[in-house]
Amino acid sequence: MSQTEQPAKKLKTEERRKVIGTHNGTFHCDEALAVFLLRLTATYRDADVKRSRDPKVLDTCDIVVDVGAVYDEAKQRFDHHQRGFEEVFGHGFVTKLSSAGLVYKHFGREIVANRFQLSLNDPKVDTLWLKLYKEFIEAIDGIDNGVSQYPKDVDPKYRNRTDLSSRVGWLNPAWNEPFDAQTVDVLFEKASKLTGEEFLGRLGYYGGAWLPARDLVASGLNDRTNVDPSGRIILFEQFAPWKEHLFELEAESATPEAAKAFYVIYPDETGGNWRIQAVPVSPESFESRKALPEAWRGVRDDELSCVTGIEGGIFVHASGFIGGNKTKEGALAMAKKALEM
Structure with missing residues (x-):
């Protein structure tokens, strides 16, 4: 039962x-x-x-x-x-x-x-x-x-x-x-x-x-003084969308103006070449915090390498917001030189 x-x-x-x-x-x-x-x-x-x-x-x-x-x-x-x-x-x-x-x-x-x-x-x-x-x-x-x-x-x-x-x-x-x-x-x-x-x-x-892109940007922000003592250069070892995250993370950490990044370096989507991009003053702005030097703008390839004194030059946009180099070392050298100019 x-x-x-x-x-x-x-x-x-x-x-x-x-x-x-x-x-x-x-x-x-x-x-x-x-x-x-x-x-x-x-x-x-x-x-x-x-x-x-x-x-x-x-x-x-x-x-x-x-x-x-x-x-x-x-x-x-x-x-x-x-x-x-x-x-x-x-x-x-x-x-x-x-x-x-x-x-x-x-x-x-x-x-x-x-x-x-x-x-x-x-x-x-x-x-x-x-x-x-x-x-x-x-x-x-x-x-x-x-x-x-x-x-x-x-x-x-x-x-x-x-x-x-x-x-x-x-x-x-x-x-x-x-x-x-x-x-x-x-x-x-x-x-x-x-x-x-x-x-x-x-x-x-x-x-x-x-x-994951946010984690990548956060890591780059934390390591930026190891890239350059000024902290003005951020290096990413892989390409990822970074603008939105950079501005939000800077706001969350109350990063002072004197410590904010000027340039971001990353491999392009193909992975073959490298980019140096100037950080804009706001996520939607076309104005850069510190554009690449005027003398570099609109110059390409060997001529760019001559003007910068850095091998592997590919281009710098006419507005100075972005440029390219064949190697990570070349892009980093461009960023460091641009900081001094």
């Missing part, structure tokens, strides 16, 4: 699948992404979705997003439409949150840590969590809440309807198509998958490529 009862008892003790609640009808990018993000957490992995505006139905859900007029983490309610809601992400971000931003604010660290099998206390988790908000989530928050990307007195020169929020919108039935609730629920799942694939793709890039 006990042997036949055991399977039944086991079934009774099995935990039911969690349920995520959100509104029915036309769907938007924010709740489509919010649902996908929740399914990346340990608590709501593989959760079912109920789409309804009926409070009695929503009360049966374990968590509710983008509907219900309540924001209360303890109650697992994450709506942003109610009067007086002004929640923002913090950490310098001031855009009003949508349901995607709310879910990401509370669950994003766990999602990032799980994706890369890191401890929640690992500094890389916070770095990626903030980066993904800046580069991916904030725009969804802004669009959903009607926050203009530009000052009111500036009219854009063209329309862009290829952003993620727009592509989710296009998945809804057209106004003159029959509205079938089951069909729309299927389309919602398609939209949620679309937003999630883009999120995971971006997270994969920042974790797998952007963050």
Whole structure:
């Protein structure tokens, strides 16, 4: 008797699948992404979705997003439409949150840590969590809440309807198509998958490529006095995007102006030659902190080697922001000589 009862008892003790609640009808990018993000957490992995505006139905859900007029983490309610809601992400971000931003604010660290099998206390988790908000989530928050990307007195020169929020919108039935609730629920799942694939793709890039580049730049900054006592030259043994990281790391360490780098040396993408690049005054600026010497600009090959007195010259751009040499030693010699001129 006990042997036949055991399977039944086991079934009774099995935990039911969690349920995520959100509104029915036309769907938007924010709740489509919010649902996908929740399914990346340990608590709501593989959760079912109920789409309804009926409070009695929503009360049966374990968590509710983008509907219900309540924001209360303890109650697992994450709506942003109610009067007086002004929640923002913090950490310098001031855009009003949508349901995607709310879910990401509370669950994003766990999602990032799980994706890369890191401890929640690992500094890389916070770095990626903030980066993904800046580069991916904030725009969804802004669009959903009607926050203009530009000052009111500036009219854009063209329309862009290829952003993620727009592509989710296009998945809804057209106004003159029959509205079938089951069909729309299927389309919602398609939209949620679309937003999630883009999120995971971006997270994969920042974790797998952007963050390693940051580590490379940090290492170069720490070692720069070994390259030249002035600390004005940074040497990278491999090519990687460095501008954004350099400015952020300098800001984080409060590097004084007198100690900031002037030149960065790295192998070009082919690995055959080397580049010397002047650091701009800001990431988007065309003005350099210290451009390469005027006498070198626009000069190439043997003539450049003659002008600089350094073998292996390839070119120096007419603006002086970048130059090339056939060897690392030659590029480093160019940087050191440029510091003196």
